[in-house]
Amino acid sequence: MTEHAGLWQILSHDSDWAGCFGYEPDRQQQGSCDTVVVFLPKARAECELRLALARYLGKPGAALVVIGEKKEGIAGAIKQFSVVAGEVVKVDSARHCQVWCGRNTQPLTEFRLTDWLSWTELSCAGVALSVAGLPGVFSLGRLDDGTRMLLETLAESPLGVDRVLDFACGAGVIGSWLHGFHQLAGKKPIRVDGTDVQAQAVFCARESYRKAGVNGEIFAADGLAVVQGNWPAVISNPPFHTGVKTDTSMTEQFLAQVAAHLAHGGELRLVANSFLPYEALIRQHIGPVEKLAQDRRFTVYRAFRKKSG
Template sequence: MATSNINQLLMRNIDGLSATRPLLVNIEDHGFITQYLNHYSKASIDSYHTNYAQYKAYQQLNNAKISAHFCVEYIAKHKHDMAIIHFPKSKAEFAFTLAMLANSMTEDATIVIVGENKGGVKSADKLGTDYLDYCNKADAARHCLMYIAKFKASLPSFDLQSFYKYYSIQVQDKTLKIAALPGVFSQNSLDIGTEVLLENLPEVINGKVLDFGCGAGVIAAYIGTVHPTTQLTLVDVSALALHSAQTTLSLNQLSGEYIASNSLSDVKNSYDFVISNPPFHQGVKTHYAATEQFLSEIKQNLSSKGSITVVANSFLKYLPIMEKAIGDTKTLIIKKGFAVYQCYLNTKK
């Protein structure tokens, strides 16, 4: 895999990244780990990931010097003298990350913040004022920036619940309560695509239902409310999304199974209904691969007469992928720039 611009920036500054117990926060490997340990052979690395795919990649390094963690809230067993943080795509998630890490660092710990210019990293110094004594630009290269910072002393303990955003939505005649952490899709309101999807679901939904790319759990919460006998399974690559979805379902007196998965990597069962507003953005760049992989492979997770209903921006060419991989696919509606596609297995057109 080609080395990312962010990791190239880190590697050219590696002589200034000395630490005994560094913490890497949502940093992709791309060869950085090997180079870091070549420079600092006595270091013991912890990596914290909100992205399951990144977490599994670190696990597969199979290096005793690295401990990888996938969770909504990182709590250090041993305090860290350095954190290298990938500036997140959500500015609110940056504050969440700083607040969470403050009590896991030594008093004199160095905080390194890296990110792409297009991803908003230029605002790191302003956004970090509540948590950081200083945040100084250290280097710029490959359309990326690096800052060196230090935490303020005596910051309050992290309170996960204080970062939740709560709101209500009205769909048809149902009112749902939604909870979402920073960086989770649909954090502030019901998005148009999901709204169009929920208006065009199958009239009868029963049995096992899979909400793929569940985000804050809006789709599963609606289906569970309208069709209370369904068995809900929610899948996402994000730890923040899965925690949000679980909170959303709980608020609506619902329960489900929650699976962290890189596309369908950890989805083993078959489902009668798959309903999805699949993701197509990753970071600051448009990224279709995960959804295309999902559509190409989902047939193996459909029951004999199962169905899949997805919504997508109408310019995305998902219909031919579904036709080839699953079967005859209908376009139910094109509305507000979104298309809803549906395919039933083993049924006549």
């Protein structure tokens, strides 16, 4: 079971693996495993979620194994682990990574992802919205400053299109806001489709869209492979971390490919930390770049794909 759409696709094509995407196991998987291995996530609350799922999947007396790096917080996670597994033992340690095992875990007979779902009321540029949340989703329980800056530019300089793709959509904040903004302004409805690589984000974005009545579909995807056709606008607040490590490869790949998914004259609008080297990549792959907003932390970039002829 993985929360990463790209890894899920790889596993689904390997006959030696039975891959499952996200935290929604089939009922028949309850109590089916002799050993459950949990890789330590970044967020403490997500560790609790993974441990609960592991208890649901494990047979009585199953071995529950937790693996993580010291800098990821394995010491704190072991305290959580011991609460549900009783006595736990460190079975290996190398290269700043530890492996712990417990065998007195009490199984769970019920596991519902909706029990972990939360809602946050947000407001930006006069638009109120409700956003779904799950442990591990980006900016849980708050509107991050980068997205706020991006939304403010959308209020000041609207896209002027009726169809948008939100890449790395997270919990669906941008799509929900655009829907509310168009309603508040009395504009015609806008369709906002979204993609994200993380299972929690996909689940939350669908819930946020459902509650707000957003017209759009959310896709689980690692990159733009599932995106069909050309878009008059693509918008993004892309991630730059994998776990606790800085990783810009996903956004670099996105910028190299996005022009092929933009209509001629279509707009890319993207917010990123100001220190990240995206301006040159946008100019290289799409065209001249404009900075719509900037402070010491974030920059909102805008670029248009050149029109044919």
